Every structure is written in C-alpha cells, then in structure tokens.
Amino acid sequence: MAKDDFVPYLLQLVSNALSSPIIEREIAFVVDLFVVAALTFIPIIGLPLAIVYFLVKDILPFSGNTSFGKSVYHIRIVNAQDNTPLSKQFLFKAVVRNVIILIPVLNIVDGFYLISTGKRLADIWVETDVVSYEESL
Numbered sequence: 001m002a003k004d005d006f007v008p009y010l011l012q013l014v015s016n017a018l019s020s021p022i023i024e025r026e027i028a029f030v031v032d033l034f035v036v037a038a039l040t041f042i043p044i045i046g047l048p049l050a051i052v053y054f055l056v057k058d059i060l061p062f063s064g065n066t067s068f069g070k071s072v073y074h075i076r077i078v079n080a081q082d083n084t085p086l087s088k089q090f091l092f093k094a095v096v097r098n099v100i101i102l103i104p105v106l107n108i109v110d111g112f113y114l115i116s117t118g119k120r121l122a123d124i125w126v127e128t129d130v131v132s133y134e135e136s137l
C-alpha cells in the first residue's frame with residue numbers, strides 16, 4: 001500500500017467504526033454483558049444461567065428472538081438466505097456466533113473485520129446478517 005493510499009484507507013476505517021450500526025451493535029453487546037454479569041450474582045444457578053444466556057442470547061423467544069441488548073436498539077440476527085430471525089431451529093448458528101467471541105485470537109480478527117467491513121467474520125461463517133427491525137404494535 002502506497003503512502004498516498006494509507007490516509008484515505010485510515011479515514012475509511014474510522015468512518016466505518018463510527019457508523020451507527022456498528023456502534024449500536026457494540027453497545028447492545030455491552031448491555032448483554034451486563035445481563036451476563038447480573039446473572040452471575042444469583043446463588044448456585046447464576047453462572048450456568050449466565051453461560052446459557054451468553055450462548056443463546058440471539059434466539060430468546062421472550063424478547064422477540066433477539067438478545068436484550070439488541071432489542072434496545074431494534075436490531076436482530078437473521079438467517080442470510082431468507083432474512084428470517086434466528087430461532088430454535090438455528091441454535092447452532094447462534095451458539096457458533098457467540099463462541100467465536102470467547103476465542104481471543106478469533107475475537108480480535110473478528111473485531112477488526114467488523115470495523116473494516118461492517119460485518120463480523122462469524123456472520124459470514126454461519127451465514128447470518130444483523131438487521132434493524134420496526135417494533136410491532
């Protein structure tokens with residue numbers, strides 16, 4: 001990469017990082033981490049509940065097939081082929097997306113890919129997208 005190409009590339013990366021969908025996704029993730037942390041305070045069953053929530057948070061039926069954090073921003077994970085929200089039928093996809101976050105090297109690569117393209121590697125691997133939705137009345 002030539003020196004003249006680096007500055008526009010860097011500006012594009014910063015622009016992608018500060019774009020609204022990425023910020024919403026990251027804040028939703030932080031909200032979900034607070035839920036996980038709060039669950040760990042429940043005696044005896046808190047840690048197992050926190051682990052299960054973290055792994056299947058994107059297919060929770062009582063929050064509209066999305067995590068609590070994503071529901072705040074009206075975003076959800078959908079199957080890339082037909083744009084249907086993830087549900088119990090897509091348990092494997094939901095778990096794989098969240099396990100990748102727990103593997104440090106993959107998490108770092110996934111984060112850089114999200115910043116540079118607006119999409120996680122995990123989304124490509126399990127064929128999902130993150131989309132906005134309107135709240136049903």
